[in-house]
Amino acid sequence: PDIWLHLANARHLFASGFIHVEPYSFTVAGKPWINPEWIAEIPYWLGYSAWGLHGLLIVSVIVADLTVLGVYLLARLRTGHLWSSFIATFLATPLMFVNFGTRTILWGYVCLILELILLEAWKQGHRRLLWFLPPLFCLWVNTHGSWAIGALIFLVFALCNHISFSLGDFYSEQQPLPHLRQIWTVAALSAAAVFVNPYTWRLVWYPAAMVFHQKVNIAIVQEWQPLHLGNLIGRIVVLLVLLFLLT
Numbered sequence: 001p002d003i004w005l006h007l008a009n010a011r012h013l014f015a016s017g018f019i020h021v022e023p024y025s026f027t028v029a030g031k032p033w034i035n036p037e038w039i040a041e042i043p044y045w046l047g048y049s050a051w052g053l054h055g056l057l058i059v060s061v062i063v064a065d066l067t068v069l070g071v072y073l074l075a076r077l078r079t080g081h082l083w084s085s086f087i088a089t090f091l092a093t094p095l096m097f098v099n100f101g102t103r104t105i106l107w108g109y110v111c112l113i114l115e116l117i118l119l120e121a122w123k124q125g126h127r128r129l130l131w132f133l134p135p136l137f138c139l140w141v142n143t144h145g146s147w148a149i150g151a152l153i154f155l156v157f158a159l160c161n162h163i164s165f166s167l168g169d170f171y172s173e174q175q176p177l178p179h180l181r182q183i184w185t186v187a188a189l190s191a192a193a194v195f196v197n198p199y200t201w202r203l204v205w206y207p208a209a210m211v212f213h214q215k216v217n218i219a220i221v222q223e224w225q226p227l228h229l230g231n232l233i234g235r236i237v238v239l240l241v242l243l244f245l246l247t
Helices: 003-016 038-051 053-079 082-096 105-123 127-141 147-160 177-193 201-213 215-220 232-246
Strands: 165-167 170-172
Touching: 003 038, 038 053, 038 105, 053 082, 053 105, 082 232, 105 127, 105 147, 127 147, 127 177, 147 177, 147 201, 201 215
Parallel strands: none
Antiparallel strands: 165 170
């Protein structure tokens, strides 16, 4: 249902520019307000403006396909094996069902997969590709609040490259000093890049504001609910965890 708000926001962006005060409801009209997903809203608005509901469907299918394709490319990069990558993607796809549709979060998924691909490519020796992370974070922060998850992943990645350990299939190798310098330089540039947005620090703070202050949103939006083991998605998750443990 939130697609209609996103379409209204994009319409406002094209007609009047960025939203800075609440433009819709009379009860809090004029209060400071930000639009944290304005880039993700644009493709849906363009599709809807051109072809109506069919346009929304087309954009949704494209971004869902990009998500699945990204998972496959990441698996292929990790394994170098076509069928292993296909099976991994086949197993991962049902876990995305909760968010498939006209959802801005799917563009956040695309950014997340791009980040993981860049990190994996760096580990395989393509060091220059890591410099694409700051512009990716600049795009991501204006697309969806899931950039904060990407920042946490990058922080864990950076810290693990400082230590060497091996625990079965889990291992880490300490990187030489030049590689560590590159990682933390990219981290600093990425931290600066997230402030390149129409709302400066308020957009950077938005994921935390969502968690601590938007209790109604947290309580009712589906993907933020605990996993229900009684439905199909919950059973698939349990099955996949058991398969992973068995493997």
